[in-house]
Amino acid sequence: MFLPQRSNGHAGGPRYNDLPTHSSAVREKWHRHHHNSSWFIPISLPIPGVRTRRLRLMALNPSRLHQFSVTRFGRRIGPLLLCMGLLAAFFTVFALHKRFATQEKTWPTLSASDPSTLVYRRDDIQRIWEWEVAAGHYPSSRKIPTQLGFTTPPPNPALPARKAATIPSRFRSPIVSNTVGTGAKRVYPDIQAQPPNVAYPPRPPPGSVADLDVVMDHCDFSTNQYVRDCLEVLRIGGGLDNGAHHRRGKMEDWKYIYTEDGVAENVTDTEGMLKPAFALKTEGDMDPNIGFTKKRGVEWEPHLHLAPPPKYRPYKDLQPGPCDEEHPRLFHMFWAGPFTDKPYLALLSFLYTQNVQLHVDPEEVDPNLCRPQFWLWINPGPAASVPNPSAVRDMYEALKTNPWSAPFLHPRFKDVIQFKLWNTTEQLDGTPELAEEWRAMSDSLFNSGGFVEKVPQKQQPLAAETEEAEIEESTEVEEGEDGENATAAAAQGPTGSNKSDEDDKVNRVGSKSASSYDRLSVILSDLARFVLCHRYGGIYLDADTIFLRDWEELWGWKGAFAYRWSRLEKYNTAVLRLNKGSALGTFLFRTALKNGLDFHPMTVSRYTKDAYLENLLLRLPDALFDSAWLNTEYYQRDRPPQPYFNEFGDFFNTPKENSAAPHALGFNGFFKGAYSYHFHNFWWQPFDPQRNWPDLGPRFIAAERAARASVEATSTEPADHGEDWIAEDKRDLDWSSVMKRTFESYIRGEIPNLYGEWLKW
Template sequence: MDRPRHSKLHRCGQLIWNLCIVFVVYGIIFEVIVVSRTGSFNPFSKPVASSNAPTIPEGSLSGGVNYRLRPTTLVKNINDAYAGPRRHVDTLANYGKLLEACRGSATGLEKMRFVYDCLEYLSKKEDDYLFLPSDSPASKSDPSYPAVDTAAPASQTNIGQCPGPVQLFHTYWTGPSTWRVELFIKAYLYTQNLPCSRLWIWLDSDTNPTAVADMMQDKGFARFLPLVERGDITLKAWNFPTRIPLPKGTVASDPLYSQILANRALKSAGSTEEKKIEDLGDGVIIHPDGSEWIEFSERQMTFLPVAVSDAVRFIVLHLNGGVYLDMDIMLLRDMRPLLLTPDHNFAERWAVHSHPGDFNTAVLSLNANSSLSSYLVRGGVRMGLNFHPMIVGRMAWKDGRVEELAMFETGLFDPIWGEFNWGREGRCTVPCFKDYGQAFLGTREAVREEWQSFDGPQLEEEEAKAGVTELKKRDAAPASAAEKIVKGEDGSYGGREYRLEEDKYPPTNRTLENFFRGAWSYHIHNQWAKHPQPNSWFSVAQNAHDGFLSGERTNLYGEKWGGPEIMSYDRWREFD
């Protein structure tokens, strides 16, 4: 049956009618919302305060309070020195025990997913996996090292003396300094044995040839210039090298090239011709003097790795040794026992992947100019300048060399990765995070059930009152005309007292003592544009760092800062 055809006028009228119905429905919904929020049908009425919610006065800051009066904690006596005295400078870590406790067997991986248990072991069983060698301690390996008891400590202008080998820490950065650079450096200063450590920051000079000079003039980095002068920090220009030296004999011992060399030796036996450069392919070159190199052709140099930092870590460690850390790593404890171990070749597992070649190299340590480091560099070149850790790791597994690089579990360096990938078993960590953004959050109930696995004693809380130390710092800073502060007779600013119940970012019972205790680091996983909200976990870390570097608090080992004055973290006005 054919449908009747209506005139254009009828269809136009129908459209207008339908639009009227829509406007009426939306109007009713809007009025319901207005009445529920203001108690009036007038859409311009101000909201009525709930009897259960605090009244937030007009014009107040940060959700109803003056941020200048906000306390930084509710904990009455913060235990800053929660780790106890720093271990002896010769202390080593037993890799086997760390692997067994946090992984289980190499084939069964029975403990891999139980991160809480791993952290419990790391934090409470240090005497089981940290030890002093009975013979040949590192401090006695070179007669030029000062005695442990007489080594000069660090001062404002001198980094001090190390009674043993100095460990190199490497990281890579491109662009201007940000608060993430500041967080990385301050966490390093807060945790490491500074006379025995050096931080090298590699700056991308392929893209920006003046990167080092620019950083030295960077306003954000200016606070660390005294440490550059003292020797703690060195800014290094990263240019992808045209050739890389290899240990003599490593190419000949590599099955990939040994047969080629043997065949060439047979052909040239008895020859009186002058030796020439031998090109074995994949950029591997043996010079007439016997030196071995990886050399890059002009064509290869036009196709540098997309992920430059993947290549930087392998090449830098091959040339210099030490440990490489991504800039989004926040150090939590002293790395020296891990790095002083003679064969300190390690990385971490990629989440809870079970394949023995699935490495993550956000934290990577290699001995310099070693058979393993040269093999990994050659492998990355062989893979088309692809140094992605899972590519290099699977190559090592296929070639039967994967066991030379210890694969630590995520509990050591990235304790919530298993949680994030739904791979965790057993109890949640302390704090219990479900995603990587939670460490930035400071609003009420931002991190739900963060204490669900905490079994320790309840921390004693104090009355929420303004932090005097914080006020002194901010009073001393010159205020701009737009931010002029008027202090009332009652000690408040603008005549406004602080009320905890009105604070959008209230102080909490969070302390670094309970931030993934036992882990050597926390991996932030990018999130470069984020800033920490007041009283978030990162805010707690910032307060601890600044308290230590100002001399008002100790670090986790009970040590006082004796170095140059370092500016505190900037305030994020977006949370005022």
């Protein structure tokens, strides 16, 4: 029942003739002073990035302070003493700050979040998700972000079909976050060496796939998983321990490698996952892009027009051969400057670990295997220069005469190692998402994390019409000294440069020391890795990377991935998998174009986070590719992995207290279970200072002699071309020396590779 209000709403009671009335004089006095009686009053402040909540704080009540000072000291002296007290407090705080604060100990500040990088609408982001899932690039049961607003679950051919429980419509959310599996069932085999052949681990089954959901469960730093424990799961589940582990009970949960077998046995009931018949009350009035903050100062990108996604085909269904043209097995690496021992060791580790079938005659290669290839892209000169018209010829001559690169021109490696000429203009023109617009942004081509390296105009890449002659020249094929066709070559830098300018940032080629760092080439490689993977498909690796095991199951996982930046929830793209011509790649290029062509991994992390696409570019734990990183930043030192590195330099200069492990344990004692190791630069530090030349035996003795002569020319000790004596070697070998000598022993034919296979010439 509604009763009319008799009072006028005033807190003190009803009013008569617009005057308040009170029940007593005490009540009237309390009413006049109760608002100012408290020493503290609440204030609310806006929270940056959160529109619906405010921060509530308590502050001193100025009215109460003033009332206290007047009551205590009088109307004249009280306010004066109050002002003097406030000034004294201010100068005390200032003095303490000057006394104790340092550059490392500064007062905390409340900084606003990074501005949005988003240029695509919600419906376009939904199309990207649908395209990637339909192409089989999401073999994961991880949730789709609810912010995308999917009302129908996308069919997922890379997930096994399951019978879903039907939920009554009144209990169903209008937003779905799952995909519907429509693929074949998964079989997780027990990958272990079988007696009596237990000296070496078996290779993963051809066409096997890594279940990265299981890997994340055991390796994710965000869930307090240790790198040491992750590596144990990786090596036992991958069969790398050769049965040497102690009894641990049932380890079914540690199996992370599976094969797709047969057809789908159960058809998922999609009706139980569809949107209910009713809609949200506010759905008709909602902004379709609510929750998606557009980048300031730019317009929304035009709606995406994507080609139909490629049909997902399991390994067993690939015809006519085992290699999938839509997902080629290509390893890419970018190198600038003269060939050194760094790409040399990367190529050796590739031959030592990957299933390239060098243990059989070429005509006996298993037709059911898809052999990976290694494409080494060489930038002929400084990053900002234009290749000269004879770049291919010059590159090939440099490769043939360089002792570190010459061995890989041998005909035995021609099917698995190829050298490619990098041409910035040709590569950007060949990327449809950039071809029409990148020239207008040539001034910001070297953008890293928002910081643009300025390059003089004369050094900028030329227009397409100027490059046509160079591109035609780059397609020439020259005959090598072994009679094989070379696909690429080494190159010289721009002509006419002065000697005094050779080491400035524009003309610098390669990093010769910590103080002479080729920053432009590093920034160019940030762009190159995305271009190469998007144009050709495959996996990119930084040149400071060595392989530690077969990547068969990672090839089987068709999704895109990079790995985590140590403790931060950011990407490190030192390892990057991106599918050829994917919708995700289109998003990344168009977003980068509207954000200054910035491909620094920290910036790429913002691109995917702002668009809720982080699950499509999976951020794998760094234990898989960079096992020492957390230790070098003072994390997990209570239970470090083997070997224990305090800093990345320990790989090249192993501390004496830990230097017994390298030659006692050898290759098997080095982060066993990880797929690769990233040693983070150190381009100027030789792997093996005592034997700083390619030691590959009589077959490549010419290259060894040339390298020895170069070392002896800079040495102060007399040259000795006799036998190498043990007394001349370093007593405690470093890890880098052990790794180099292990790979070289395999090429010389003294030991088999990681999987017990002997190289057959």
